Amino acid sequence: MKVGIFTGGGDCAGLNAVIRGIVWKGITRYNYDFIGFKDGWRGVLEGDFMPLTTDDVIDMLPEGGTMLGSSRTNPFKDEDGPEKVKASLEKGNVDVLIAIGGDDTLGAASKLNDLGVNVVGVPKTMDNDLSATEMTFGFMSAVQAATDSLDRLRTTARSHHRVIVFEVFGRYAGWTALYSGWAGAADIILVPEKTYSIEDVCSYLQKRRERGKKHALVVVAEGATTSEMDEMIAENEETDQYGHVILGGIGEYLADEIEERLDWETRYVKPGHIVRGGTPTAYDRILSTRYGLKAVDCIKEGNFGKMPALRGQDIVAVDLSEAVAENKKVPIELFEEAEIFFG
Numbered sequence: 001m002k003v004g005i006f007t008g009g010g011d012c013a014g015l016n017a018v019i020r021g022i023v024w025k026g027i028t029r030y031n032y033d034f035i036g037f038k039d040g041w042r043g044v045l046e047g048d049f050m051p052l053t054t055d056d057v058i059d060m061l062p063e064g065g066t067m068l069g070s071s072r073t074n075p076f077k078d079e080d081g082p083e084k085v086k087a088s089l090e091k092g093n094v095d096v097l098i099a100i101g102g103d104d105t106l107g108a109a110s111k112l113n114d115l116g117v118n119v120v121g122v123p124k125t126m127d128n129d130l131s132a133t134e135m136t137f138g139f140m141s142a143v144q145a146a147t148d149s150l151d152r153l154r155t156t157a158r159s160h161h162r163v164i165v166f167e168v169f170g171r172y173a174g175w176t177a178l179y180s181g182w183a184g185a186a187d188i189i190l191v192p193e194k195t196y197s198i199e200d201v202c203s204y205l206q207k208r209r210e211r212g213k214k215h216a217l218v219v220v221a222e223g224a225t226t227s228e229m230d231e232m233i234a235e236n237e238e239t240d241q242y243g244h245v246i247l248g249g250i251g252e253y254l255a256d257e258i259e260e261r262l263d264w265e266t267r268y269v270k271p272g273h274i275v276r277g278g279t280p281t282a283y284d285r286i287l288s289t290r291y292g293l294k295a296v297d298c299i300k301e302g303n304f305g306k307m308p309a310l311r312g313q314d315i316v317a318v319d320l321s322e323a324v325a326e327n328k329k330v331p332i333e334l335f336e337e338a339e340i341f342f343g
């Protein structure tokens with residue numbers, strides 16, 4: 001059995017741990033052969049790969065990023081893409097493809113599975129917005145990094161009697177903003193799932209000022225909007241191969257409004273990729289390893305078109321199509337628990 005592995009989409013902490021889990025178990029328990037396609041679907045389309053042995057993965061558990069490289073290449077962008085994927089797998093004698101990615105990468109993987117390619121997916125994204133699994137790896141690592149940043153920002157905000165607005169990734173779902181903002185004791189958190197007006201934001205901050213506090217932290221997801229806005233703020237109009245624009249700017253917009261309306265000095269910080277990079281937390285190391293182990297077992301059982309998912313403490317195999325059917329949003333009841341501490 002020869003297995004090809006690749007990582008697609010934005011990277012996150014734990015990708016190397018998944019690769020290690022797959023390769024280690026696949027070789028030591030099932031005697032499979034592995035190759036790693038480079039840079040996401042690009043490597044699959046172009047037949048650009050490297051061998052993967054136990055030696056290659058042995059020290060990779062704590063390493064951030066992905067040893068295989070990644071890209072946002074969409075194999076369906078080119079109408080011959082699916083045929084090119086099939087030809088490349090045939091040429092490399094690859095029996096099964098393991099796609100480690102988020103909704104875009106796994107969406108394409110699911111379609112290719114329907115077209116007859118043997119595919120197993122692994123759910124990755126720091127955004128935690130994949131349905132069918134309770135948690136994607138990379139999320140908790142990003143949350144921890146963002147929370148550490150908020151702890152630092154609080155001390156400088158306090159010294160200068162400022163408001164600091166912290167904008168984190170989170171395009172359609174506000175998981176990272178909610179968890180880091182909650183853990184970092186933010187005074188208000190804005191997520192795509194709940195729309196406040198600028199008035200609401202300012203009145204929470206004013207409430208805090210009336211408690212005698214001279215500094216405050218606001219956390220906002222890049223995809224959040226206020227009721228005054230028609231659409232999300234993007235950095236520019238360019239789109240990637242899946243049609244996404246690069247978001248960014250809501251934090252700056254809020255900072256300007258807050259400073260002007262409340263006459264309270266305000267700064268804006270966007271950590272961007274800083275919280276996505278770096279070493280996985282212990283939780284993510286175990287979760288990603290377990291996803292890797294389950295992915296190999298799916299192959300062993302001939303369970304294609306599936307993906308490992310976390311359900312309670314168990315890792316189960318679910319349909320890829322189920323995983324990419326819709327974005328997993330923050331439930332409003334959970335948000336309301338965090339909201340109790342605003343202002």
Ligand code: F6P
Pocket residue numbers: 009010011125126127169170171222246247276
């Ligand atoms: O991986 C998902 C994500 O983190 C989004 O939240 C964010 O909008 C995007 O990646 C940024 O992508 P890029 O690395 O291409 O700038």
